[in-house]
Amino acid sequence: MKSDDQDFEQHIKRLLADPSYRDHPLYIALACLWQQHREQLTRLERITSLSDAYQALARTRELSLSERFDKQVRQLEKVVRISDRYQEMMRDLNLALKEASTHDPLTGLANRRLLLDRLKEETERYTRNGHTFVLAMLDVDYFKQVNDKHGHDVGDKVLQAIARTMQAELREYDVCGRWGGEEFLFLLPETSLPAALAVIARVHQGIRELAVRNGDAAITVTCSIGVAEHRADESFADTLNRADAALLDAKRDGRDRMHSE
Amino acid sequence: MSNLSIPGSQSTPTIEAGWDSGVLSMHGDSYPENSFELFGKVIRWVEQFLSATTLPFRLELHLLYLNTSSIKALMDILDLLEDAHHAGREVSVNWYYDQGNERVAQVAEEFKEDFSFAFSIIGKAR
Numbered sequence A: 001m002k003s004d005d006q007d008f009e010q011h012i013k014r015l016l017a018d019p020s021y022r023d024h025p026l027y028i029a030l031a032c033l034w035q036q037h038r039e040q041l042t043r044l045e046r047i048t049s050l051s052d053a054y055q056a057l058a059r060t061r062e063l064s065l066s067e068r069f070d071k072q073v074r075q076l077e078k079v080v081r082i083s084d085r086y087q088e089m090m091r092d093l094n095l096a097l098k099e100a101s102t103h104d105p106l107t108g109l110a111n112r113r114l115l116l117d118r119l120k121e122e123t124e125r126y127t128r129n130g131h132t133f134v135l136a137m138l139d140v141d142y143f144k145q146v147n148d149k150h151g152h153d154v155g156d157k158v159l160q161a162i163a164r165t166m167q168a169e170l171r172e173y174d175v176c177g178r179w180g181g182e183e184f185l186f187l188l189p190e191t192s193l194p195a196a197l198a199v200i201a202r203v204h205q206g207i208r209e210l211a212v213r214n215g216d217a218a219i220t221v222t223c224s225i226g227v228a229e230h231r232a233d234e235s236f237a238d239t240l241n242r243a244d245a246a247l248l249d250a251k252r253d254g255r256d257r258m259h260s261e
Numbered sequence B: 001m002s003n004l005s006i007p008g009s010q011s012t013p014t015i016e017a018g019w020d021s022g023v024l025s026m027h028g029d030s031y032p033e034n035s036f037e038l039f040g041k042v043i044r045w046v047e048q049f050l051s052a053t054t055l056p057f058r059l060e061l062h063l064l065y066l067n068t069s070s071i072k073a074l075m076d077i078l079d080l081l082e083d084a085h086h087a088g089r090e091v092s093v094n095w096y097y098d099q100g101n102e103r104v105a106q107v108a109e110e111f112k113e114d115f116s117f118a119f120s121i122i123g124k125a126r
Helices: A003-017 A027-102 A112-129 A143-150 A152-169 A193-208 A236-252 B035-052 B068-086 B102-112
Strands: A134-140 A175-180 A183-188 A212-214 A217-219 A223-229 A258-260 B004-006 B014-018 B023-030 B057-066 B091-098 B118-124
Touching (some): A027 A112, A027 B068, A112 A183, A112 A236, A134 A152, A134 A193, A134 A236, A143 A217, A152 A175, A152 A183, A183 A193, A223 A236, B004 B035, B014 B035, B091 B102, B102 B118
Parallel strands (some): B091 B118
Antiparallel strands (some): A134 A183, B014 B023
16 A cells, blocks of 8 residues: 555544544544445455456466366377377288288289189170280199109299299280199280280290209209180180190190190 | 276277286287277276275286277376376386287387386287
């Protein structure tokens, strides 16, 4: 309180305390006014203190809310980061599973499942636009002897080398996969029989020229191939059967040759 | 107080908690349909254990895949441990992973970040 106010208050108090003013006509009026002034002052102080307390409360609440908010945000960011990590893991795992389910682990070539998918696709393409395709079934001649003589490890190496040769000699859009054991299937899309035979002859020759080293020995192999072009009104299973039959003919004719239906 | 034993399934981890041992363990994958229901029980157990006893607490994790709500629940548990640690309680986490799966260790490292209590990431030979 300012000292002027204090002096004024003291002055009023003195006037009211002085008995000589008791009978003054303004005494009662001044006493009432003074009383009212005191009450208003008290009320004002109460309101001020309530308002201060409320503000302090709101401030504390705001601080703790903002602290909690910051904590939640930090936690959320961390959860999101970790969740992204898990999703990356799942995605990579998916890719690996897809690769494993569609490829042969030994040669890295398409497996039978992927070959069948591609056969279905090519048959549908043929139905839509009449673009034909050619299938070739390849079987390594006397492969059992390689295994028996040199062991399965070496046999596996020979299969891997054959797979590399096939991939090198085939065109980029040709599909080649391991059908089973030492049997491989080629799918040559949008290709006529003469064009396909030229490509397959290259593969045949490439395999003939292969030499897989095992110590001092160089292992060479030949293969027999049956070729069939997909025909109208035929399922891919029929085409496969004709390629198989041609392969059997090639074997019967003395191996190391290709036959087409 | 009671122990906690929740059998695992294909999508939920096996959860065991011992009141006397002070060990909570979780094994397996976690992508439950209702994580809040599953982990709500676990979080309540941890809260009760930390407030009703003064025993050391250890969390043993053998977790592989966690969906987002499971990550959040685990983070809530770890936050409880951090608070308890600041209050002077002895708490620790052992996260076990298969050495053939290094990426689980990387995720565990991400969880560990920012926490100041003992948090070990332990590789097991297959």
